[in-house]
Amino acid sequence: MFKWFGLVNFAPFTKVTDFAQHLKDGHLKGSRCKKCGATSFPPRADCEVCMSGDFEFFEMSGKGTVHTYTKIVAAPTGFEGVSPYIVGVVDLEEGGRALAWFGETIQEEEIEIGMEIQMVPQIFEELEDIKVYYSLEKPGTTWAVTDSAR
Amino acid sequence: MARVGIIGIGHGVFGRRSDATVQELAFEAFRAAMEDAGIEKDDLDASVIGSVPEYHKQRSLPGVVQEYLGLVPKPTWLTEVACASGSAAIRTAWMSIKAGIHDIVAVIGCQKMTELTTPEILALMGRVGEVQWESVFGTTFPAYYAMFARRHMHEFGTTHDQMLQVAIKNHFYGAKNSCALFQKEITMEKALESEEVATPFHVYDCCANADGAACVILAKEDRAKKISKKPVWLDGMGCATASMSVLRRPNLVGLPSAEEAARVAYEMAGVGPKDIKVAQVHDCFTIAEIMAYEDLGFCKKGEGGKLIEERQTYIEGKIPVNVDGGLKAKGHPIGATGVSLTYEITKQLRGEAGERQVKGADIGLTHNVGGIGQYCFVQVLRRS
Numbered sequence: 001m002f003k004w005f006g007l008v009n010f011a012p013f014t015k016v017t018d019f020a021q022h023l024k025d026g027h028l029k030g031s032r033c034k035k036c037g038a039t040s041f042p043p044r045a046d047c048e049v050c051m052s053g054d055f056e057f058f059e060m061s062g063k064g065t066v067h068t069y070t071k072i073v074a075a076p077t078g079f080e081g082v083s084p085y086i087v088g089v090v091d092l093e094e095g096g097r098a099l100a101w102f103g104e105t106i107q108e109e110e111i112e113i114g115m116e117i118q119m120v121p122q123i124f125e126e127l128e129d130i131k132v133y134y135s136l137e138k139p140g141t142t143w144a145v146t147d148s149a150r
Numbered sequence: 151m152a153r154v155g156i157i158g159i160g161h162g163v164f165g166r167r168s169d170a171t172v173q174e175l176a177f178e179a180f181r182a183a184m185e186d187a188g189i190e191k192d193d194l195d196a197s198v199i200g201s202v203p204e205y206h207k208q209r210s211l212p213g214v215v216q217e218y219l220g221l222v223p224k225p226t227w228l229t230e231v232a233c234a235s236g237s238a239a240i241r242t243a244w245m246s247i248k249a250g251i252h253d254i255v256a257v258i259g260c261q262k263m264t265e266l267t268t269p270e271i272l273a274l275m276g277r278v279g280e281v282q283w284e285s286v287f288g289t290t291f292p293a294y295y296a297m298f299a300r301r302h303m304h305e306f307g308t309t310h311d312q313m314l315q316v317a318i319k320n321h322f323y324g325a326k327n328s329c330a331l332f333q334k335e336i337t338m339e340k341a342l343e344s345e346e347v348a349t350p351f352h353v354y355d356c357c358a359n360a361d362g363a364a365c366v367i368l369a370k371e372d373r374a375k376k377i378s379k380k381p382v383w384l385d386g387m388g389c390a391t392a393s394m395s396v397l398r399r400p401n402l403v404g405l406p407s408a409e410e411a412a413r414v415a416y417e418m419a420g421v422g423p424k425d426i427k428v429a430q431v432h433d434c435f436t437i438a439e440i441m442a443y444e445d446l447g448f449c450k451k452g453e454g455g456k457l458i459e460e461r462q463t464y465i466e467g468k469i470p471v472n473v474d475g476g477l478k479a480k481g482h483p484i485g486a487t488g489v490s491l492t493y494e495i496t497k498q499l500r501g502e503a504g505e506r507q508v509k510g511a512d513i514g515l516t517h518n519v520g521g522i523g524q525y526c527f528v529q530v531l532r533r534s
């Protein structure tokens with residue numbers, strides 16, 4: 001159900017569709033190539049190293065450091081209601097990078113390049129439709145985890 | 151192998167052109183280039199259109215342009231690599247001549263951007279990045295370059311003040327360019343007063359959407375020499391890509407595509423950065439020009455901020471850059487921009503740039519970036 005991912009989703013159909021289900025259950029998953037072991041975040045189904053299409057998800061710690069960031073004041077369609085918002089690019093502990101919003105545990109004035117963060121699965125509680133994402137929070141921030149049924 | 155020369159150039163006025171359709175804009179530039187070349191339509195073998203389709207109501211633009219220019223039944227095709235579509239058009243025309251298929255080809259970069267409604271523009275704005283993992287967080291075009299800027303500041307101590315000095319320089323020259331959207335100088339105070347877009351950027355850090363067209367006509371060496379008194383030669387043609395997603399880039403303080411395209415162009419032309427007398431670079435945002443100085447080798451990595459602060463990219467400086475106003479002052483009709491860059495360098499190398507002329511300019515360079523660096527084209531051009 002990849003259409004769950006993001007306040008506005010532009011790519012509902014993908015081979016890594018289970019990522020969103022895992023995120024809803026509180027699990028942050030990267031992808032690992034079953035043939036050569038190459039890992040990726042964001043996850044990808046097809047390995048760019050050995051070209052295998054056989055992959056599995058693996059659990060990420062969500063630990064990372066801020067690489068860069070910006071506060072977006074002029075927001076595009078679908079994001080007017082949440083602007084201004086601060087997005088950051090973070091280098092993840094297990095490799096790869098993520099782009100995400102800073103969450104409620106970090107104040108704007110505290111943000112600096114190199115600071116440690118915890119990437120946390122989130123759900124838009126106030127929306128009727130299921131919409132999940134991840135946010136950048138203070139290290140040590142915890143969240144609810146349920147078993148991934150699927 | 152035979153060289154490819156530029157034998158004709160034309161440039162329309164960039165701006166909010168509510169007086170013309172996109173094919174009418176194309177005609178303005180085409181007519182000027184044909185007059186400049188002094189050839190007839192029958193001399194042309196083909197046309198190439200550089201444009202980004204999603205801004206136009208008319209689907210499949212080359213057809214309507216080709217008809218309006220009166221070039222039917224000659225071949226035409228469209229090239230699209232976002233904001234570098236114009237340079238891609240020049241590249242495919244150059245390739246077709248190099249391959250011996252065509253002798254003379256017209257390249258028209260044209261774009262109408264101001265017909266879209268604000269909601270349409272805002273919707274497009276939300277899809278400039280990689281849409282699966284990035285656009286879901288509401289990223290925008292300025293936001294990506296703002297993140298490059300923030301990282302550049304962190305690693306090299308570049309300042310926002312230095313970035314705005316790029317805008318001030320480009321508006322200074324834009325004030326002397328009758329084709330520019332903004333023909334007015336700006337001050338640091340005014341730039342800082344402008345609204346925030348994506349920190350640290352204000353409105354004056356960003357180029358503006360515009361309508362417009364530019365045209366260059368290319369010819370095989372023997373034909374170029376016969377037709378033109380002062381052909382300008384496309385001697386170095388570099389082209390490279392970088393990952394669509396910024397999450398997969400080696401660093402966020404430059405454009406790897408630009409470095410690679412420059413390397414290829416310099417090598418093909420047998421020159422280096424020190425040989426370049428005048429350059430046109432893709433200053434879609436102020437930091438983009440500073441990163442271009444570095445990616446093109448005009449200064450060391452991290453010293454781009456200092457280069458503009460020391461005014462080395464003014465006409466009197468070590469390496470004049472964007473002395474036509476750049477995208478910043480001219481406006482950025484995305485399909486036309488690449489062709490506009492080549493137009494300006496051709497003028498400079500012919501010695502026809504008037505009060506903006508760089509004295510003794512014999513070798514010039516263009517740098518045209520698509521998107522947030524996913525595509526980059528670098529040309530090295532020579533007078534003789």
Ligand SMILES: [Zn+2]
Nearest residue numbers: 033036047050
């Ligand atoms: Zn593999």
